[in-house]
Amino acid sequence: MLYWLGVAGFALTILISVSLHEAGHMITAKRFGMKVTRYFVGFGPTVFSWRRGETEYGFKAIPLGGFCKIVGMTPQDDDVAPEDQPRAMWRFPVWKRTIVMSAGSITHFLLALAAAWVVAFTIGLPNTSYPVTTDAQLAQKPYIEISDCAWINIPADGHSCTPGEAGSVPGPAYAAGLRNGDLITKVGGTAVGTYGQLTDAIRAQKAGQVTFEFVRDGVTKTIPVTLVAAQRKPVTDDNGPVSTVAVAGLGWDRESVPGTIKYNPASAVGGTLNYGWYIVENTFRSLGHIPGKVPALWHSLTGSERDPNTPISVVGASRLGGEAIEHGVPQLFLSIFITLNIFIGIFNLLPLLPLDGGHIAIAWFERVRSWLYGRLGKPDPGRVDYYKLMPITYAVILIGGAFTLLTVTADIVNPIQIFSR
Numbered sequence: 001m002l003y004w005l006g007v008a009g010f011a012l013t014i015l016i017s018v019s020l021h022e023a024g025h026m027i028t029a030k031r032f033g034m035k036v037t038r039y040f041v042g043f044g045p046t047v048f049s050w051r052r053g054e055t056e057y058g059f060k061a062i063p064l065g066g067f068c069k070i071v072g073m074t075p076q077d078d079d080v081a082p083e084d085q086p087r088a089m090w091r092f093p094v095w096k097r098t099i100v101m102s103a104g105s106i107t108h109f110l111l112a113l114a115a116a117w118v119v120a121f122t123i124g125l126p127n128t129s130y131p132v133t134t135d136a137q138l139a140q141k142p143y144i145e146i147s148d149c150a151w152i153n154i155p156a157d158g159h160s161c162t163p164g165e166a167g168s169v170p171g172p173a174y175a176a177g178l179r180n181g182d183l184i185t186k187v188g189g190t191a192v193g194t195y196g197q198l199t200d201a202i203r204a205q206k207a208g209q210v211t212f213e214f215v216r217d218g219v220t221k222t223i224p225v226t227l228v229a230a231q232r233k234p235v236t237d238d239n240g241p242v243s244t245v246a247v248a249g250l251g252w253d254r255e256s257v258p259g260t261i262k263y264n265p266a267s268a269v270g271g272t273l274n275y276g277w278y279i280v281e282n283t284f285r286s287l288g289h290i291p292g293k294v295p296a297l298w299h300s301l302t303g304s305e306r307d308p309n310t311p312i313s314v315v316g317a318s319r320l321g322g323e324a325i326e327h328g329v330p331q332l333f334l335s336i337f338i339t340l341n342i343f344i345g346i347f348n349l350l351p352l353l354p355l356d357g358g359h360i361a362i363a364w365f366e367r368v369r370s371w372l373y374g375r376l377g378k379p380d381p382g383r384v385d386y387y388k389l390m391p392i393t394y395a396v397i398l399i400g401g402a403f404t405l406l407t408v409t410a411d412i413v414n415p416i417q418i419f420s421r
Contacts, residue, residue: 006325006333010318013337015041017111017344019066024103026055026068032096035087038069070100073359075383090383094367101356101363108345109276112338116275119338120268123331124260128278150228169228176225178214185220186213202227260331279342286311287347290403297406300414308416313404314340316411323418332418353386353393362386 019041026036035054040046042060049058072080072088080088089097119125149161149168161168184192187201188210207229213222263271293310300306312320317340324332351361362384370380 003322003326005322007318007322009325010321010333010337011314014314014317014340015063015065017108017341020107020111021104021344021348022066022068024107025070025100028100028103029068029070029089030055032092032100033087034089034092034100035071035084036068037071038067040068041066043067074386076386094363097363098360101359102349104356105345105348108341108348112279112341112345113272113276115334115338115341116272117265117268119331119334120263120271120275121265123334124262125271125275126335127261128275172225172228173212176212176223178212178223178225179216181216183215184212185215186211276342279339280346283339283343283346286343294403294406297410300410301406306410306414306416310410310416311403311407312416313407313411315408316415319411319415320418352396353389354397358393362389 022039022041026039029036037054038056038058040049040056040058040060042063043065044060044062047059047061049056051057070089071077071084072090075090077088077090085091089100116125149163149165150171163170184198186192187198188205190197190201190204192198192201205227207227209224209226211222212225213220215221261271290311293307296304296307297310300310317336320336321333324330324336348355349357349360351357353359353362366384373380
């Protein structure tokens with residue numbers, strides 16, 4: 001029951017987000033004097049509606065989004081009444097049209113920031129400096145960096161220790177004589193060739209003295225390192241859950257950094273902005289990787305294991321939201337909500353029709369082109385003919401629709417699951 005309540009709750013939050021997106025367009029358009037004739041939540045047959053002033057508001061039967069109708073978005077719109085021509089959107093200055101078209105994405109960003117700010121001082125935000133390994137990093141040779149101290153018990157705020165600080169000990173590797181740039185080749189009797197093998201070999205050891213073999217300046221040496229047992233959040237080894245791991249003070253240690261940071265309402269502002277920018281950077285990286293993920297999505301429909309790094313649809317996000325509520329992890333529910341809003345906001349600003357960013361790009365193209373023609377003493381070439389761009393628009397719609405269908409199908413047939421059910 002909790003799972004389905006979580007799914008429904010997450011789907012509702014996304015519907016509200018999209019509705020507010022359209023409200024952002026409507027409110028800014030009205031403020032600038034443009035005419036908005038309709039604002040609806042949902043698509044399909046109208047369930048009920050009402051009119052206030054010159055705008056009809058209402059709800060439609062299929063709750064999968066919403067829309068608002070601004071008169072004369074393009075010069076080619078043929079449904080503009082003669083008396084409304086002066087208020088047609090395309091006649092307004094480019095900066096006003098830019099604000100109106102970007103207002104939807106700005107709404108998503110504001111929703112994400114507001115949610116993140118509340119989470120920051122209630123539950124705590126994910127630590128953006130929390131070490132994350134990738135396959136490429138694990139495959140690197142184990143050249144090391146040395147920490148000159150290590151915590152025995154991690155403090156509540158998770159700050160980095162300084163030598164001599166209460167609760168810390170000198171970094172075992174540093175105390176033994178290892179230095180930055182040493183290449184570790186063996187831990188005890190275990191040969192290591194990658195950074196991932198190095199960390200695994202260290203964590204497999206018990207606290208106490210262990211011989212490290214390393215190469216420095218082309219010379220192979222051995223040195224005894226006294227590993228310490230540091231208290232960590234529970235991890236799992238071959239014997240089951242344990243609460244300590246062997247620490248050498250080499251490079252970084254994933255468990256030595258807090259996964260979340262809790263702020264007060266004032267400091268949460270900076271934490272929220274930092275977290276928001278972190279998501280923005282990763283969103284752009286994810287957008288660049290989407291084409292390469294399509295084959296994995298397709299294979300997930302034919303029985304292959306679903307790659308957890310493949311894109312998800314709103315259906316998949318709602319399922320993850322349901323899992324989060326079912327397992328009592330509201331911070332995950334909110335994290336997905338924040339991330340999805342930032343992603344939608346950025347995606348809508350891509351300079352492609354029919355996205356909002358496509359309309360903004362055309363408006364500024366017209367403005368720059370008119371300025372250049374004026375400087376060259378040539379007549380203004382006028383507005384872009386949207387009809388000539390229809391083949392590109394249809395291609396974007398076709399590709400986007402096919403990709404959406406693929407992700408939705410994968411999220412139904414072979415969904416990503418964070419928790420075992």
